[in-house]
Amino acid sequence: MIQTTSTLYEKLYRSIATIDSSQSSQLVSVTTEIEEVKPLAFYQAGNTFKGERFYWSSADRSFTLVGIGEACKIESNEEGFQLTQKQWGELLNHAEIDNVTNASGTGPVAFGGFAFDPYKQASATWSDFPNSSTVVPRFLLTKSGTKYFITINALLSPEDSTDLYYQELVNQCTTLLEKEFEQSSEPQLIQQEEVAPEEWKRIVRETTEEIKAGKLGKVVLAREMIATFSSDIYIASLLNTLQEQQHQSYVFAYERGDSCFVGATPERLVKLEERELLSTCLAGTIARGETVEEDRYLGNQLLQDNKNLQEHEFVVNMIKAAVETCCHDVDVPDHPVLYPLRNLQHLYTPVRGKLYNGYTILDIVKQLHPTPALGGYPIKESIEFIREKEPFHRGWYASPIGWFDARDNGEFAVAIRSALITHNQAVLFSGCGIVEDSHPEAEYEETAIKFLPMLHALGGSQ
Numbered sequence: 001m002i003q004t005t006s007t008l009y010e011k012l013y014r015s016i017a018t019i020d021s022s023q024s025s026q027l028v029s030v031t032t033e034i035e036e037v038k039p040l041a042f043y044q045a046g047n048t049f050k051g052e053r054f055y056w057s058s059a060d061r062s063f064t065l066v067g068i069g070e071a072c073k074i075e076s077n078e079e080g081f082q083l084t085q086k087q088w089g090e091l092l093n094h095a096e097i098d099n100v101t102n103a104s105g106t107g108p109v110a111f112g113g114f115a116f117d118p119y120k121q122a123s124a125t126w127s128d129f130p131n132s133s134t135v136v137p138r139f140l141l142t143k144s145g146t147k148y149f150i151t152i153n154a155l156l157s158p159e160d161s162t163d164l165y166y167q168e169l170v171n172q173c174t175t176l177l178e179k180e181f182e183q184s185s186e187p188q189l190i191q192q193e194e195v196a197p198e199e200w201k202r203i204v205r206e207t208t209e210e211i212k213a214g215k216l217g218k219v220v221l222a223r224e225m226i227a228t229f230s231s232d233i234y235i236a237s238l239l240n241t242l243q244e245q246q247h248q249s250y251v252f253a254y255e256r257g258d259s260c261f262v263g264a265t266p267e268r269l270v271k272l273e274e275r276e277l278l279s280t281c282l283a284g285t286i287a288r289g290e291t292v293e294e295d296r297y298l299g300n301q302l303l304q305d306n307k308n309l310q311e312h313e314f315v316v317n318m319i320k321a322a323v324e325t326c327c328h329d330v331d332v333p334d335h336p337v338l339y340p341l342r343n344l345q346h347l348y349t350p351v352r353g354k355l356y357n358g359y360t361i362l363d364i365v366k367q368l369h370p371t372p373a374l375g376g377y378p379i380k381e382s383i384e385f386i387r388e389k390e391p392f393h394r395g396w397y398a399s400p401i402g403w404f405d406a407r408d409n410g411e412f413a414v415a416i417r418s419a420l421i422t423h424n425q426a427v428l429f430s431g432c433g434i435v436e437d438s439h440p441e442a443e444y445e446e447t448a449i450k451f452l453p454m455l456h457a458l459g460g461s462q
Protein backbone atom coordinates (compact mmCIF):
# COMPACT_ATOMS: atom_id res chain seq x y z
CA MET A 1 0.00 0.00 0.00
CA ILE A 2 2.90 2.35 0.78
CA GLN A 3 4.11 1.74 -2.77
CA THR A 4 0.65 2.56 -4.21
CA THR A 5 0.43 5.72 -2.15
CA SER A 6 3.78 7.06 -3.27
CA THR A 7 3.22 6.05 -6.93
CA LEU A 8 -0.13 7.83 -7.04
CA TYR A 9 1.31 10.85 -5.32
CA GLU A 10 4.23 11.09 -7.74
CA LYS A 11 1.99 10.65 -10.76
CA LEU A 12 -0.42 13.31 -9.56
CA TYR A 13 2.42 15.65 -8.77
CA ARG A 14 3.89 15.21 -12.24
CA SER A 15 0.56 15.58 -14.04
CA ILE A 16 -0.45 18.62 -12.12
CA ALA A 17 2.89 20.29 -12.86
CA THR A 18 1.96 20.16 -16.55
CA ILE A 19 -1.47 21.69 -16.05
CA ASP A 20 -2.31 24.36 -18.62
CA SER A 21 -2.85 27.61 -16.77
CA SER A 22 -4.86 29.04 -19.67
CA GLN A 23 -7.62 26.47 -18.97
CA SER A 24 -10.10 27.27 -16.23
CA SER A 25 -10.21 23.61 -15.23
CA GLN A 26 -8.69 20.43 -16.53
CA LEU A 27 -9.21 16.75 -15.90
CA VAL A 28 -6.19 15.09 -14.36
CA SER A 29 -6.28 11.29 -14.33
CA VAL A 30 -3.63 8.96 -12.94
CA THR A 31 -3.73 5.16 -12.91
CA THR A 32 -1.61 2.48 -11.34
CA GLU A 33 -1.81 -1.29 -11.00
CA ILE A 34 -2.39 -2.49 -7.44
CA GLU A 35 -2.63 -5.71 -5.44
CA GLU A 36 -5.92 -7.58 -5.22
CA VAL A 37 -8.76 -5.66 -3.52
CA LYS A 38 -12.30 -6.95 -3.04
CA PRO A 39 -14.43 -4.60 -5.16
CA LEU A 40 -17.33 -4.68 -2.70
CA ALA A 41 -15.00 -3.76 0.15
CA PHE A 42 -13.98 -0.69 -1.83
CA TYR A 43 -17.64 0.13 -2.52
CA GLN A 44 -18.57 -0.26 1.13
CA ALA A 45 -15.58 1.80 2.26
CA GLY A 46 -17.04 4.64 0.19
CA ASN A 47 -20.06 4.90 2.51
CA THR A 48 -19.28 8.54 3.24
CA PHE A 49 -19.77 9.24 -0.49
CA LYS A 50 -23.41 8.07 -0.43
CA GLY A 51 -25.26 9.21 -3.54
CA GLU A 52 -21.98 9.33 -5.49
CA ARG A 53 -21.07 5.70 -6.03
CA PHE A 54 -21.51 3.14 -8.79
CA TYR A 55 -20.88 -0.56 -9.18
CA TRP A 56 -20.64 -2.70 -12.28
CA SER A 57 -19.76 -6.35 -12.73
CA SER A 58 -19.75 -8.11 -16.08
CA ALA A 59 -21.99 -11.17 -16.39
CA ASP A 60 -19.03 -13.58 -16.02
CA ARG A 61 -17.60 -11.54 -13.07
CA SER A 62 -14.25 -11.18 -14.85
CA PHE A 63 -14.56 -7.41 -15.04
CA THR A 64 -15.67 -5.05 -12.28
CA LEU A 65 -15.75 -1.28 -11.92
CA VAL A 66 -16.37 0.59 -8.70
CA GLY A 67 -16.60 4.37 -8.70
CA ILE A 68 -16.54 6.50 -5.57
CA GLY A 69 -17.12 10.24 -5.49
CA GLU A 70 -17.32 12.52 -8.50
CA ALA A 71 -14.55 14.28 -10.37
CA CYS A 72 -17.13 15.57 -12.85
CA LYS A 73 -20.60 14.74 -14.07
CA ILE A 74 -22.71 15.35 -17.14
CA GLU A 75 -26.44 15.52 -16.47
CA SER A 76 -29.49 16.60 -18.38
CA ASN A 77 -33.23 16.19 -18.48
CA GLU A 78 -33.20 16.00 -22.25
CA GLU A 79 -32.51 12.75 -24.07
CA GLY A 80 -28.83 13.30 -23.22
CA PHE A 81 -26.83 11.14 -25.66
CA GLN A 82 -25.49 14.01 -27.73
CA LEU A 83 -24.78 16.28 -24.79
CA THR A 84 -22.91 13.49 -23.01
CA GLN A 85 -20.86 12.77 -26.13
CA LYS A 86 -20.01 16.45 -26.61
CA GLN A 87 -19.03 17.18 -23.00
CA TRP A 88 -17.07 13.94 -22.70
CA GLY A 89 -15.11 14.89 -25.84
CA GLU A 90 -14.37 18.35 -24.46
CA LEU A 91 -13.27 16.92 -21.14
CA LEU A 92 -10.85 14.52 -22.83
CA ASN A 93 -9.49 17.20 -25.18
CA HIS A 94 -7.87 19.01 -22.30
CA ALA A 95 -7.25 16.03 -20.03
CA GLU A 96 -3.87 15.22 -18.55
CA ILE A 97 -3.83 11.40 -18.51
CA ASP A 98 -1.14 9.22 -16.97
CA ASN A 99 -2.17 5.64 -17.76
CA VAL A 100 0.43 3.22 -19.07
CA THR A 101 -1.64 0.15 -18.19
CA ASN A 102 -3.40 -0.13 -21.55
CA ALA A 103 -6.28 -1.96 -19.85
CA SER A 104 -9.92 -1.35 -20.83
CA GLY A 105 -11.90 0.48 -18.17
CA THR A 106 -8.96 2.30 -16.58
CA GLY A 107 -8.03 5.98 -16.68
CA PRO A 108 -10.86 8.43 -17.20
CA VAL A 109 -13.96 6.23 -17.31
CA ALA A 110 -17.48 7.58 -17.56
CA PHE A 111 -20.32 5.59 -16.01
CA GLY A 112 -23.99 6.38 -16.31
CA GLY A 113 -27.32 5.82 -17.86
CA PHE A 114 -30.41 7.24 -19.50
CA ALA A 115 -34.12 7.26 -18.78
CA PHE A 116 -36.28 4.86 -20.77
CA ASP A 117 -38.42 7.68 -22.15
CA PRO A 118 -37.35 11.29 -21.50
CA TYR A 119 -40.72 12.47 -22.84
CA LYS A 120 -42.77 10.77 -20.14
CA GLN A 121 -44.04 13.19 -17.49
CA ALA A 122 -41.64 13.30 -14.51
CA SER A 123 -42.54 11.37 -11.34
CA ALA A 124 -41.72 11.74 -7.64
CA THR A 125 -40.31 8.17 -7.50
CA TRP A 126 -37.45 9.08 -9.82
CA SER A 127 -36.83 12.62 -8.57
CA ASP A 128 -33.20 11.80 -7.70
CA PHE A 129 -32.48 10.64 -11.25
CA PRO A 130 -32.15 13.06 -14.17
CA ASN A 131 -33.04 11.71 -17.62
CA SER A 132 -29.38 11.33 -18.35
CA SER A 133 -26.54 11.17 -15.88
CA THR A 134 -22.90 10.22 -16.39
CA VAL A 135 -20.08 10.59 -13.89
CA VAL A 136 -16.32 10.40 -14.01
CA PRO A 137 -15.59 9.11 -10.51
CA ARG A 138 -13.02 10.63 -8.17
CA PHE A 139 -11.72 7.13 -7.35
CA LEU A 140 -12.09 4.19 -9.68
CA LEU A 141 -11.25 0.58 -8.93
CA THR A 142 -10.99 -1.68 -11.99
CA LYS A 143 -10.77 -5.46 -11.76
CA SER A 144 -9.86 -6.94 -15.11
CA GLY A 145 -9.28 -10.69 -15.06
CA THR A 146 -6.74 -11.21 -12.30
CA LYS A 147 -5.45 -7.63 -12.42
CA TYR A 148 -6.49 -4.66 -10.32
CA PHE A 149 -6.04 -0.97 -11.06
CA ILE A 150 -6.76 2.23 -9.23
CA THR A 151 -7.42 5.56 -10.94
CA ILE A 152 -7.70 8.99 -9.34
CA ASN A 153 -9.53 11.62 -11.39
CA ALA A 154 -9.72 15.29 -10.47
CA LEU A 155 -11.01 18.32 -12.27
CA LEU A 156 -8.42 20.89 -11.32
CA SER A 157 -8.04 24.59 -11.81
CA PRO A 158 -4.56 26.11 -11.43
CA GLU A 159 -5.55 27.38 -7.93
CA ASP A 160 -6.41 23.86 -6.77
CA SER A 161 -3.01 22.47 -7.51
CA THR A 162 -1.55 22.69 -4.06
CA ASP A 163 0.54 19.99 -2.48
CA LEU A 164 -1.98 19.66 0.34
CA TYR A 165 -4.83 19.07 -2.09
CA TYR A 166 -3.31 16.10 -3.87
CA GLN A 167 -1.91 14.68 -0.67
CA GLU A 168 -5.52 14.66 0.57
CA LEU A 169 -6.73 12.90 -2.62
CA VAL A 170 -4.14 10.16 -2.26
CA ASN A 171 -4.89 9.72 1.45
CA GLN A 172 -8.61 9.36 0.80
CA CYS A 173 -7.90 6.81 -1.90
CA THR A 174 -5.57 4.66 0.20
CA THR A 175 -8.07 4.68 3.09
CA LEU A 176 -10.72 3.32 0.71
CA LEU A 177 -8.37 0.54 -0.36
CA GLU A 178 -7.62 -0.63 3.16
CA LYS A 179 -11.07 -1.67 4.40
CA GLU A 180 -12.38 -5.24 4.59
CA PHE A 181 -15.84 -6.23 3.31
CA GLU A 182 -18.49 -6.99 5.91
CA GLN A 183 -21.75 -8.63 4.88
CA SER A 184 -24.57 -7.20 6.98
CA SER A 185 -27.82 -9.08 7.35
CA GLU A 186 -30.51 -7.35 5.34
CA PRO A 187 -33.36 -5.65 7.19
CA GLN A 188 -36.67 -7.43 7.62
CA LEU A 189 -39.21 -7.24 4.79
CA ILE A 190 -42.39 -5.89 6.34
CA GLN A 191 -44.62 -5.34 3.34
CA GLN A 192 -44.69 -6.46 -0.29
CA GLU A 193 -47.30 -5.10 -2.67
CA GLU A 194 -47.85 -5.72 -6.37
CA VAL A 195 -49.15 -2.51 -7.91
CA ALA A 196 -52.59 -2.86 -9.58
CA PRO A 197 -52.24 -6.38 -11.07
CA GLU A 198 -55.82 -6.52 -12.40
CA GLU A 199 -55.48 -3.17 -14.14
CA TRP A 200 -52.25 -4.44 -15.68
CA LYS A 201 -53.97 -7.55 -17.08
CA ARG A 202 -56.68 -5.33 -18.52
CA ILE A 203 -54.03 -3.24 -20.31
CA VAL A 204 -52.45 -6.44 -21.66
CA ARG A 205 -55.83 -7.46 -23.09
CA GLU A 206 -56.29 -4.03 -24.66
CA THR A 207 -52.78 -4.25 -26.13
CA THR A 208 -53.40 -7.63 -27.78
CA GLU A 209 -56.54 -6.16 -29.36
CA GLU A 210 -54.54 -3.25 -30.81
CA ILE A 211 -52.02 -5.74 -32.15
CA LYS A 212 -54.75 -7.92 -33.68
CA ALA A 213 -56.18 -4.79 -35.30
CA GLY A 214 -52.80 -4.38 -36.99
CA LYS A 215 -51.82 -1.13 -35.25
CA LEU A 216 -48.75 -2.56 -33.54
CA GLY A 217 -46.56 -5.67 -33.79
CA LYS A 218 -45.21 -5.98 -30.24
CA VAL A 219 -45.38 -3.90 -27.07
CA VAL A 220 -43.43 -4.53 -23.87
CA LEU A 221 -45.56 -3.79 -20.82
CA ALA A 222 -44.15 -3.48 -17.33
CA ARG A 223 -45.46 -3.32 -13.80
CA GLU A 224 -44.19 -2.46 -10.32
CA MET A 225 -43.93 -4.08 -6.93
CA ILE A 226 -43.24 -2.07 -3.78
CA ALA A 227 -41.37 -3.67 -0.90
CA THR A 228 -40.93 -1.99 2.48
CA PHE A 229 -38.31 -2.97 5.05
CA SER A 230 -37.77 -2.48 8.77
CA SER A 231 -34.73 -0.25 8.17
CA ASP A 232 -32.52 1.07 5.36
CA ILE A 233 -31.32 -1.46 2.79
CA TYR A 234 -27.53 -2.06 2.65
CA ILE A 235 -26.50 -1.72 -0.96
CA ALA A 236 -23.07 -3.41 -0.68
CA SER A 237 -24.61 -6.51 0.95
CA LEU A 238 -27.41 -6.58 -1.60
CA LEU A 239 -24.87 -6.45 -4.45
CA ASN A 240 -22.93 -9.29 -2.87
CA THR A 241 -26.08 -11.43 -2.67
CA LEU A 242 -27.07 -10.61 -6.25
CA GLN A 243 -23.61 -11.60 -7.46
CA GLU A 244 -23.83 -14.91 -5.70
CA GLN A 245 -27.38 -15.70 -6.79
CA GLN A 246 -27.61 -14.35 -10.33
CA HIS A 247 -25.00 -15.93 -12.55
CA GLN A 248 -24.78 -14.87 -16.20
CA SER A 249 -26.11 -11.44 -15.19
CA TYR A 250 -24.50 -8.04 -14.95
CA VAL A 251 -24.79 -6.63 -11.45
CA PHE A 252 -25.00 -2.86 -11.27
CA ALA A 253 -25.76 0.01 -8.90
CA TYR A 254 -25.93 3.73 -9.52
CA GLU A 255 -26.46 6.11 -6.61
CA ARG A 256 -28.01 9.55 -6.95
CA GLY A 257 -29.01 11.60 -3.90
CA ASP A 258 -30.93 9.35 -1.49
CA SER A 259 -31.73 6.72 -4.13
CA CYS A 260 -29.88 3.82 -5.64
CA PHE A 261 -30.85 2.00 -8.82
CA VAL A 262 -29.76 -1.65 -8.54
CA GLY A 263 -30.16 -4.70 -10.70
CA ALA A 264 -28.92 -8.06 -11.96
CA THR A 265 -29.67 -8.01 -15.68
CA PRO A 266 -28.79 -10.71 -18.20
CA GLU A 267 -29.30 -8.38 -21.17
CA ARG A 268 -26.38 -6.74 -22.95
CA LEU A 269 -27.20 -3.78 -25.14
CA VAL A 270 -23.73 -3.35 -26.61
CA LYS A 271 -20.13 -4.10 -25.85
CA LEU A 272 -17.31 -2.40 -27.72
CA GLU A 273 -13.70 -3.48 -27.46
CA GLU A 274 -11.09 -2.46 -30.01
CA ARG A 275 -13.93 -1.70 -32.49
CA GLU A 276 -15.38 -5.22 -32.10
CA LEU A 277 -19.08 -4.81 -31.43
CA LEU A 278 -21.25 -7.31 -29.62
CA SER A 279 -24.95 -6.89 -29.08
CA THR A 280 -27.55 -9.30 -27.76
CA CYS A 281 -31.10 -10.24 -28.60
CA LEU A 282 -32.76 -11.62 -25.50
CA ALA A 283 -36.51 -12.08 -25.60
CA GLY A 284 -38.85 -15.02 -25.11
CA THR A 285 -39.15 -16.57 -21.67
CA ILE A 286 -40.05 -19.78 -19.86
CA ALA A 287 -39.55 -21.04 -16.29
CA ARG A 288 -36.70 -23.35 -15.18
CA GLY A 289 -37.66 -26.94 -14.44
CA GLU A 290 -37.38 -28.53 -11.01
CA THR A 291 -35.56 -31.56 -12.45
CA VAL A 292 -33.05 -31.86 -15.30
CA GLU A 293 -35.72 -33.57 -17.46
CA GLU A 294 -38.36 -30.96 -16.79
CA ASP A 295 -35.82 -28.20 -17.43
CA ARG A 296 -34.86 -29.72 -20.76
CA TYR A 297 -38.52 -30.20 -21.65
CA LEU A 298 -39.32 -26.55 -20.90
CA GLY A 299 -36.26 -25.37 -22.83
CA ASN A 300 -37.36 -27.37 -25.89
CA GLN A 301 -40.87 -25.98 -25.57
CA LEU A 302 -39.47 -22.46 -25.59
CA LEU A 303 -37.30 -23.11 -28.66
CA GLN A 304 -40.40 -24.22 -30.59
CA ASP A 305 -43.03 -21.86 -29.24
CA ASN A 306 -44.39 -19.53 -31.92
CA LYS A 307 -45.44 -16.77 -29.55
CA ASN A 308 -41.98 -16.61 -27.96
CA LEU A 309 -40.19 -16.98 -31.31
CA GLN A 310 -42.21 -14.04 -32.57
CA GLU A 311 -41.26 -11.91 -29.54
CA HIS A 312 -37.65 -12.80 -30.26
CA GLU A 313 -37.76 -12.18 -33.99
CA PHE A 314 -38.88 -8.56 -33.60
CA VAL A 315 -35.73 -7.97 -31.56
CA VAL A 316 -33.35 -9.76 -33.93
CA ASN A 317 -34.66 -7.91 -36.99
CA MET A 318 -34.32 -4.51 -35.38
CA ILE A 319 -30.88 -5.04 -33.78
CA LYS A 320 -29.50 -6.60 -36.96
CA ALA A 321 -30.70 -3.65 -39.06
CA ALA A 322 -29.34 -1.09 -36.55
CA VAL A 323 -25.95 -2.81 -36.31
CA GLU A 324 -25.68 -3.07 -40.11
CA THR A 325 -25.86 0.72 -40.39
CA CYS A 326 -22.62 1.17 -38.45
CA CYS A 327 -20.72 -2.13 -38.78
CA HIS A 328 -19.24 -4.35 -41.46
CA ASP A 329 -18.85 -8.13 -41.17
CA VAL A 330 -22.11 -8.42 -39.25
CA ASP A 331 -22.77 -11.93 -38.00
CA VAL A 332 -26.18 -13.07 -36.73
CA PRO A 333 -26.98 -16.78 -36.23
CA ASP A 334 -30.19 -18.00 -37.90
CA HIS A 335 -31.72 -19.52 -34.76
CA PRO A 336 -31.78 -18.52 -31.11
CA VAL A 337 -30.36 -20.73 -28.38
CA LEU A 338 -31.33 -20.98 -24.71
CA TYR A 339 -29.94 -18.59 -22.11
CA PRO A 340 -30.59 -20.24 -18.74
CA LEU A 341 -30.74 -18.13 -15.57
CA ARG A 342 -31.50 -19.04 -11.98
CA ASN A 343 -35.23 -18.31 -12.14
CA LEU A 344 -36.02 -18.53 -15.86
CA GLN A 345 -34.64 -19.18 -19.33
CA HIS A 346 -34.66 -16.94 -22.39
CA LEU A 347 -34.17 -17.15 -26.14
CA TYR A 348 -30.79 -15.68 -27.04
CA THR A 349 -29.16 -14.54 -30.29
CA PRO A 350 -25.76 -12.79 -30.22
CA VAL A 351 -25.04 -10.12 -32.87
CA ARG A 352 -21.44 -9.35 -33.83
CA GLY A 353 -19.88 -6.75 -36.11
CA LYS A 354 -16.85 -4.58 -36.71
CA LEU A 355 -17.58 -0.92 -36.10
CA TYR A 356 -16.79 1.56 -38.87
CA ASN A 357 -14.56 4.47 -37.87
CA GLY A 358 -16.36 7.58 -36.80
CA TYR A 359 -18.94 5.89 -34.55
CA THR A 360 -18.72 5.95 -30.77
CA ILE A 361 -20.36 3.63 -28.27
CA LEU A 362 -22.86 6.36 -27.41
CA ASP A 363 -23.88 6.54 -31.08
CA ILE A 364 -24.71 2.85 -30.92
CA VAL A 365 -26.55 3.13 -27.62
CA LYS A 366 -28.66 5.95 -29.05
CA GLN A 367 -29.36 3.93 -32.16
CA LEU A 368 -30.29 0.74 -30.34
CA HIS A 369 -32.37 2.12 -27.48
CA PRO A 370 -35.09 1.04 -27.00
CA THR A 371 -34.90 -2.31 -28.77
CA PRO A 372 -38.18 -4.22 -29.22
CA ALA A 373 -37.09 -6.31 -26.19
CA LEU A 374 -37.99 -3.33 -23.98
CA GLY A 375 -40.16 -1.04 -26.10
CA GLY A 376 -41.81 -2.87 -28.96
CA TYR A 377 -42.32 -2.65 -32.70
CA PRO A 378 -42.78 -0.36 -34.58
CA ILE A 379 -40.51 1.52 -32.22
CA LYS A 380 -42.04 5.00 -32.26
CA GLU A 381 -45.62 3.77 -32.02
CA SER A 382 -44.88 1.30 -29.23
CA ILE A 383 -43.09 3.96 -27.15
CA GLU A 384 -46.05 6.30 -27.57
CA PHE A 385 -48.39 3.49 -26.58
CA ILE A 386 -46.35 2.76 -23.43
CA ARG A 387 -46.17 6.49 -22.58
CA GLU A 388 -49.93 6.70 -22.73
CA LYS A 389 -51.02 3.37 -21.24
CA GLU A 390 -48.49 2.38 -18.61
CA PRO A 391 -49.72 3.93 -15.35
CA PHE A 392 -46.28 4.51 -13.81
CA HIS A 393 -42.89 5.98 -14.65
CA ARG A 394 -40.19 3.56 -15.78
CA GLY A 395 -37.43 6.02 -14.96
CA TRP A 396 -34.19 4.17 -15.68
CA TYR A 397 -35.79 0.71 -15.72
CA ALA A 398 -35.35 -1.00 -19.13
CA SER A 399 -32.79 1.63 -20.17
CA PRO A 400 -29.12 1.61 -21.11
CA ILE A 401 -26.70 1.66 -18.17
CA GLY A 402 -22.96 1.22 -18.45
CA TRP A 403 -19.50 2.66 -18.97
CA PHE A 404 -17.00 3.85 -21.58
CA ASP A 405 -13.38 4.89 -21.44
CA ALA A 406 -11.10 7.35 -23.23
CA ARG A 407 -10.27 4.75 -25.94
CA ASP A 408 -13.98 4.24 -26.62
CA ASN A 409 -14.11 0.78 -25.18
CA GLY A 410 -17.19 0.20 -23.08
CA GLU A 411 -20.30 -1.76 -22.39
CA PHE A 412 -23.98 -1.02 -21.79
CA ALA A 413 -26.58 -3.37 -20.41
CA VAL A 414 -30.33 -2.95 -20.37
CA ALA A 415 -31.41 -2.22 -16.80
CA ILE A 416 -34.06 -4.91 -16.22
CA ARG A 417 -34.44 -7.24 -13.18
CA SER A 418 -33.93 -4.03 -11.26
CA ALA A 419 -35.22 -1.93 -8.38
CA LEU A 420 -35.03 1.65 -7.23
CA ILE A 421 -34.04 1.72 -3.59
CA THR A 422 -34.67 4.72 -1.36
CA HIS A 423 -33.89 4.22 2.34
CA ASN A 424 -36.13 1.33 3.48
CA GLN A 425 -38.20 1.04 0.31
CA ALA A 426 -37.58 -0.82 -2.94
CA VAL A 427 -39.64 -0.32 -6.10
CA LEU A 428 -39.14 -3.39 -8.30
CA PHE A 429 -39.87 -3.48 -12.03
CA SER A 430 -40.78 -6.30 -14.36
CA GLY A 431 -42.03 -6.40 -17.92
CA CYS A 432 -42.76 -8.73 -20.81
CA GLY A 433 -43.26 -8.67 -24.54
CA ILE A 434 -46.89 -8.66 -25.64
CA VAL A 435 -47.63 -10.06 -29.10
CA GLU A 436 -50.79 -11.14 -30.87
CA ASP A 437 -51.10 -14.47 -29.02
CA SER A 438 -50.32 -13.18 -25.54
CA HIS A 439 -52.65 -14.15 -22.68
CA PRO A 440 -52.94 -11.71 -19.77
CA GLU A 441 -52.70 -14.45 -17.12
CA ALA A 442 -49.61 -16.07 -18.66
CA GLU A 443 -47.88 -12.70 -19.10
CA TYR A 444 -48.75 -11.86 -15.51
CA GLU A 445 -47.04 -15.10 -14.40
CA GLU A 446 -44.01 -14.30 -16.55
CA THR A 447 -43.59 -10.88 -14.94
CA ALA A 448 -44.03 -12.51 -11.50
CA ILE A 449 -40.97 -14.71 -12.19
CA LYS A 450 -38.99 -11.73 -13.43
CA PHE A 451 -39.44 -10.01 -10.06
CA LEU A 452 -37.71 -12.93 -8.33
CA PRO A 453 -34.03 -12.06 -8.87
CA MET A 454 -34.40 -8.76 -6.99
CA LEU A 455 -37.05 -10.03 -4.61
CA HIS A 456 -35.00 -13.04 -3.44
CA ALA A 457 -31.88 -10.96 -2.96
CA LEU A 458 -33.89 -8.55 -0.82
CA GLY A 459 -35.19 -11.42 1.30
CA GLY A 460 -38.74 -11.49 -0.10
CA SER A 461 -40.70 -14.35 -1.59
CA GLN A 462 -43.37 -14.86 -4.21
Ligand SMILES: C=C(O[C@@H]1C=C(C(=O)O)C=C[C@H]1O)C(=O)O
Nearest residue numbers: 283284285373416430431432433
Ligand atom coordinates in the same frame (compact mmCIF):
# COMPACT_ATOMS: atom_id res chain seq x y z
C1 LIG B 1 -38.79 -6.52 -19.87
C2 LIG B 1 -38.14 -7.51 -19.27
O1 LIG B 1 -37.53 -8.54 -19.92
C3 LIG B 1 -37.53 -8.59 -21.35
C4 LIG B 1 -38.69 -9.37 -21.86
C5 LIG B 1 -38.60 -10.72 -22.14
C6 LIG B 1 -39.82 -11.49 -22.56
O2 LIG B 1 -40.93 -10.94 -22.58
O3 LIG B 1 -39.73 -12.67 -22.88
C7 LIG B 1 -37.39 -11.39 -22.03
C8 LIG B 1 -36.24 -10.70 -21.74
C9 LIG B 1 -36.21 -9.23 -21.73
O4 LIG B 1 -35.90 -8.75 -23.00
C10 LIG B 1 -37.98 -7.52 -17.77
O5 LIG B 1 -37.35 -8.43 -17.25
O6 LIG B 1 -38.48 -6.60 -17.11
Ligand SMILES: [Mg+2]
Nearest residue numbers: 284285432433
Ligand atom coordinates in the same frame (compact mmCIF):
# COMPACT_ATOMS: atom_id res chain seq x y z
MG1 LIG C 1 -42.05 -12.81 -22.97
